[in-house]
Amino acid sequence: MSDLVEFRHLKYIVAVAEAATITRAAERLFLAQPSLSKQVKDFEDELGFPIFIRTRQGVRITPPGQMIVAYAQEALLKRTKIIAMARAVHRGEVPPFRLGFSSFINPDLLQLFRDAYARLFPDCLIHLSGGDPLHLLHRLEEGTLDGALFPMPIDGQDWVMQQVARDPLVVCMQKEDPLARNAQVSLSDLAERLTIFRDPAVHPSAHNRLMEMLSQVGIVPEVSCSASTPVDIQWMVRAGYGVALIDQRTPIDSALTTRPIAGIHWTADTAFVHHNDADHLALPLVIRFAQEMRKSMSGKKPPLKDQVRPVQLELLA
Template sequence: MYNTVSLIGDTRKASMKIELRQIRQFLAVADTLNFRRAAEHLALAQPALSRGIQLLEHQLGVSLFKRNNRRVELTPAGTVFLKGCQDLMEDLDETVRQARKAQRGELGTLSIGYTDFAISGVLPRILDGFRRKYPEIDIELTYGSTHQQLEDLAIRKIDVAFVTSPVAGANLALMPVQHDRYVAVLPAAHPLARQATVDISELAGEGFIVGVMARWRHFRRHLDALCLKAGFAPRIVQEVYNTEGMFGLISANIGVTIHLECTANYIRSDVALRPLTGVDDTIITVAAWREDDMRPALTHFADFLQTLPRNADHGLL
């Protein structure tokens, strides 16, 4: 703990070092207005306390107390100095409390990366619950592709990545948080939108709107594999950067796509989502973090994920 405080004299404009023990001695005398009782409270000999106050007054260049044989009282300068010392000690106590919270991981910053799938799925609920439990941990959110987030994890640019599986990497801890089935996304006026479900083979002749490869490479691999298994390659008519752009172009009747059921949280009256049949696969979103970089705040986040209720089919509830 710090044992000196730097003060600037108003007249001399010179830096001086005031020890915390001197401030505590001053506060004890100011509280009791009695040198004997203050000395007893501090477990200090009264002459030593008197010399300490005299030295403090000499350092400050002011008189802090009026003394006579009958009473002790604060001078106007002493009253001002008292208020400053009380504020100083309160600030110091708060700093100590904050440092201890930081040591316990209850204070600090956690940087989290996410994909379209995560933010339209369970991530908002996870963040809300964690922030309620640890309100003094600041969350910094960064949107990024699975590939970009894994690179950011490697260089410690982010602490946690919510990414599309499968994922592999040295020193990575992985926790499944979300399971999604595939859906067909259609313009609301599309003939297939009249059906309760859409078989993947029915999309063979459609123009597809897909995410750009630079950002969607993990999902594009899943999409290509699904279509090839159904006997066709998707005919791509437009590439976009995110789900919002994808849905906008679909609403303009430019094409269709295959997406995940979590996108039902995007509410658009001019777009229809239909369960995709002829497909047994699901997509898993995982939370990933470095096991060799477990700061206290990250440990709390990992532990929090472990406490969340789960569903065998859909991940977190």
């Protein structure tokens, strides 16, 4: 099919497209004009359509030819780039990727990220730093982190972000809680019992958004307890201070359980974020991997049923 198309051909047509005549392109490539003519012609024969229209003054590009030339430019750049990166990996010149993460993100996600990184950059290290989003953003800004995973939304214009996960937001309660008898929690029950929150100072924009969502369904909760990690939140739930909203895929304490909210489909969204000016060698591939994560995530929508998954993640290997 297209097995006769080689990088050589791509290089040639890019040169021809730039030089606008085959003769001049041949000079630029240190090639005899008939050699180049033939290569271009062979390429066109293989494709099944002309890339260039020959005129007396030189060549003019055809519409599908334009697509091919654009592709060729990109493919050539990418080839040299990947090879340079692989050489750097071989020489052990890839600095550790410094990844920040909020303790509120799903640990599976962090694991997924690490696995993918190990696959893309074998034998290259990841340095993990936990922390609250405001602090992590600051570190991204000052360049002491290369990227971070944390809950959306994220304020600011200097960030490039890529959503990588979306999980239902569910109510976390004691297993013996009367609410746990039903498959779902009603809004009115939630309104009455919801008292435990993530510390607003830890991630103000996410807190505000949650408050907004609650107020839209007529709940103006009393924020009587706030915690800076999911573990602390669960401790408070266990200690009987009330119920809390958590990401469905948070690993939870064995004495606790979760229930969805009736008629509501709120979600906890996670993004991979890096600074506009960040330039870690691995970043381009990491970003593309984050896009894959988003795609695979949107493919399999989580079924809205609660499950207890007491998984403990080993943070540093």
